[in-house]
Amino acid sequence: MTEVTLLGRRAVREVFRLPEATVPTLFIPLFFLAVNIGQVSKTFPSSTPFLHGQGYVGFQLPVSLMFAVCTATSGLALVTEIDLGYFDKLLVAPIRRSSIIFGRLGADLVRGLGTSTLVLLVGLALGARIHSGVPGAVVLIIMTALWGVAYAGIGLLVALRTRNVQATNASFLVFFPLLFLTPNFVPFDRLTPLMEALARANPVSYVIEGVRSLVLEGWVPGKLAICAGVIAATGLLLTWLSVRAIEGYDG
Amino acid sequence: MAKVPTLNASPQPVTPTASPELPDARPHAIEVRGLTRTFKGGIEAVRGIDLDVRTGEIFGFLGPNGAGKTTTVRMLSTLLPPTAGTARVAGIDVLADPAEVRRRIGVALQEIGLDPIQTGRELLELQCGLYGMGEAQARARAQELLELVGLTEAADRRTKTYSGGMKRRLDLASALVHSPPVLFLDEPTTGLDPASRLTVWEEVRRIKGAGTTVLLTTQYLEEADHLCDRIAIIDAGRIVAEGTPASLKARIGHDVVSVSLDGADPEAIRHTLGTLPALERMVQEPGELLLYLDNGPALIPEIVRRLDREHISVGAISVARPSLDDVFLQATGRRLEGAEEEP
DSSP, rough: HHHHHHHHHHHHHHHHHHHHHHHHHHHHHHHHHHHHHHTTTTSOOOOOGTTEEEEEEHHHHHHHHHHHHHSHHHHHHHHHEEEEHHHHHHSSSSSOHHHHHHHHHHHHHHHHHHHHHHHHHHHHHTTTTTTTTTHHHHHHHHHHHHHHHHHHHHHHHHHHHOOOOHHHGGGGHHHHHHSSSSSSSOOGGOHHHHHHHHHHHOHHHHHHHHHHHHHTTSSSSHHHHHHHHHHHHHHHHHHHHHHHEEEEEEO | OOOOOOOOOOOOOOOSSSOOSSSOOOOEEEEEEEEEEEEEETTTEEEEEEEEEETEEEEEEETTSSHHHHHHHHHTSSSSSSSSSEEEETHHHHTOOHHHHHHHHHEOSOOOOOOOOOOOOHHHHHHHHHTTHHHHHHHHHHHHHHHHHTTTTTSSSGGGGGHHHHHHHHHHHHHHTTTOOOEEEEEETOOOOOHHHHHHHHHHHHHTTTEEEEEEESOOHHHHHHHHHHEEEETTTTEEEOHHHHHHHHOOEEOOOOEOTTTHHHOOOOOOTTOOOOOEEEEETEEEEEEEESHHHHHHHHHHHHHHTTOOSSSSEEEEEOOOHHHHHHSSSSTTGGGGGGG
16 A cells, blocks of 8 residues: 555545634535525526526525635644654655645645535525536546645645645635635626726636536536646646755754 | 863863774764864864764763764764764765665654654654655564654643643654664753653663664763763864763772862862862862862771861761763863753
């Protein structure tokens, strides 16, 4: 069995044994989903062109999915391990240091699949319909989970660079500007020029747009390709930076 | 760390030599030359130490907190790159081939490295897997180690429920999964109760019996004295003495007579006893005066006579052979004992 599998299995076990680390991360997406729908549904009825005949829940669901998977949970687990000294134990084992990162990311994938499925089910219960059908729902869950894996690199990077629990926890805050400088409430063309420019420069916008297209429009290859590209590029960059940080980590 | 005032002595380094006792043909498991580590801000934690640890021995690294023990272990176990110098562990250069060094060493660091979410068994099985064992082999080895360190009953409990002694034993077991030829133990008994400490000592002796070379750091004199074949005393990043516990104490060469002051004036005693024959020096400690001299037992009557003549009333007078603390005192000018319980 490879070291990545072993470390991944351990990290996944941690997800199930520490539900208190995951459950709170579901509160914010579900809270925002309920509140936003409650506040804006009447303003944007299903006849609104950008809703493609759905209620506003379909438009908001991708934003909540982003919220559900963008956490610093892995970074926090890693920095706790550094704090406890177990990280040193792993560093002196004859393994590639990168496997510690990949093991953690494996757990992020499992966590992301679980939380995005749950948020999707809540969205469906609130009236959302997936225009691309069941296959689209599966792709939506996978893309969301993969975005969570890509985003986890921020927490891991901060954990390795700072070795500080508070700083790692605070890295979660990075997501607020990333999420709110997007077409999260209305499409690009309804934003003010400045906000639109910022949103178009923000890669998270394209992840939301891609996932949203599966819900509202069906299969839109262009949007999905850009979404997949952003996820891959972000994942590769942040994972590469995390691997670099762990390779150069001096105990 | 309070400096103990000395009345007539300045620190006298006990000349460190690579192998001060009988020549030993065994190859060195650890060879260190000029090892140095300077941290940011110019803090010199380890200042050019030389060290030879023979295969199969328990080598103790004795020193107070902040002396450079842990930094040395972290460099030798590839966790921290040296600023200068060379080190070979199990025949491999730690800088040239750290991955190969890791295959040949076991490490139990001062901070017990356990994952609190896993059970003891899971932790050991994972560790076995990381050293390349298959699932069946890992299961068998983990069970073997659990039995060895007496944790079979607690094996399926999460490690966060373990006592300090149990955690230390599990940590030790996890360092042994691959039967490494060289084992590093960084303060393996710090914070343990006396019973757990003895258990760890027994385990370390058993490990040595299996042919493993053990380098352990400690701030406990008793531990160094009873457990180690040879020791190096480290202070402020430098090795100030090295040898077997017996040879180091023998180098002091005299007895230590302790005069309990019991309210008496130490200056008056110093004046009265300062002309004793073969007196090398006197050191004032809180509540007592220590006289370093040859043939201490024979001089007790003379000491009593002189004090009586001057009508100086003291508490107990006792004589002892030099301890490692005396060696530390001679080499550094201060005592290790008492400094070791710093927070």
